[in-house]
Amino acid sequence: MDITNLDYKLFEHGFVRLDGAMASDLSVVNSARVSFDKYQYTMDENGSYLIKFLMKHRHGTPFEHNSFRFHVSAPIFVVREWQRHRIGSFNEMSGRYVELQPNFYIPDLPSVRKQEGRPGAYQFTRMPREIAGFIQEKMRNHYEAAFDSYLELLAAGVAKELARLVLPLATFTTMFWTVNARSLMNFLSLRNSPEAMYEIRQYAKYCEIIFRALMPITWRSFMDNGRVAP
Numbered sequence: 001m002d003i004t005n006l007d008y009k010l011f012e013h014g015f016v017r018l019d020g021a022m023a024s025d026l027s028v029v030n031s032a033r034v035s036f037d038k039y040q041y042t043m044d045e046n047g048s049y050l051i052k053f054l055m056k057h058r059h060g061t062p063f064e065h066n067s068f069r070f071h072v073s074a075p076i077f078v079v080r081e082w083q084r085h086r087i088g089s090f091n092e093m094s095g096r097y098v099e100l101q102p103n104f105y106i107p108d109l110p111s112v113r114k115q116e117g118r119p120g121a122y123q124f125t126r127m128p129r130e131i132a133g134f135i136q137e138k139m140r141n142h143y144e145a146a147f148d149s150y151l152e153l154l155a156a157g158v159a160k161e162l163a164r165l166v167l168p169l170a171t172f173t174t175m176f177w178t179v180n181a182r183s184l185m186n187f188l189s190l191r192n193s194p195e196a197m198y199e200i201r202q203y204a205k206y207c208e209i210i211f212r213a214l215m216p217i218t219w220r221s222f223m224d225n226g227r228v229a230p
């Protein structure tokens with residue numbers, strides 16, 4: 001698998017790219033077969049059945065002997081949801097050490113939405129185009145004013161770690177996320193889902209494309225199992 005092509009841009013300043021991986025369907029098969037002191041060098045039909053069996057019966061640990069290292073640029077509000085997923089490792093750019101850039105998320109017109117209904121059953125619907133345009137403008141103006149304040153505080157000698165407090169959650173940040181397939185499936189099941197927030201769903205969608213490319217039989221079994229992580 002050529003992982004250099006697994007590089008996706010999204011929104012104005014964001015990306016998801018696979019920085020490295022140690023992942024294959026065969027590793028799942030061998031992690032399970034070690035129970036019988038067996039090892040195989042290539043995937044075969046029996047291996048595919050075994051993966052399906054493990055997924056269906058929720059024998060989850062054989063799906064842990066692999067890793068995906070994602071390099072991500074996303075707005076802080078997306079990363080905040082992402083980092084709730086505890087089974088995985090994160091390292092993130094530090095606003096204590098680097099001067100942040102005026103890179104902010106502005107939803108495109110169709111993504112400016114309103115929220116109706118009750119908690120647990122919200123409907124998100126598009127706002128009329130002219131109102132959506134006005135909201136984009138409001139956000140842009142607010143971000144620019146916030147960034148001006150940030151620069152003023154830095155110019156006054158305030159430490160970066162304090163000056164950043166005036167910046168919005170829409171500010172882009174960068175991180176690495178290393179995760180195994182079992183935890184990744186849990187993330188995909190929750191975040192590449194219509195219930196998840198639109199913006200994190202876009203990132204999860206690309207993580208899933210990458211997962212599918214590297215572990216196609218595991219991905220197929222995950223789908224057949226109703227997208228329930230084992």
Ligand SMILES: Cc1cc2nc3c(=O)[nH]c(=O)nc-3n(C[C@H](O)[C@H](O)[C@H](O)COP(=O)(O)OP(=O)(O)OC[C@H]3O[C@@H](n4cnc5c(N)ncnc54)[C@H](O)[C@@H]3O)c2cc1C
Binds near residue numbers: 085086088195196
């Ligand atoms: C649509 C949506 C809405 C949400 N709304 C809110 C909200 O309003 N407020 C809020 O605080 N969070 C919210 N969350 C976050 C959610 O509660 C989880 O923190 C997040 O989805 C991570 O899921 P997880 O715990 O399964 O993942 P991980 O932390 O990666 O854990 C993976 C699995 O490991 C096991 N595990 C991990 N840690 C423990 C533990 N301490 N004890 C036992 N088992 C463990 C569990 O089986 C878990 O499913 C929301 C998430 C979604 C998808």
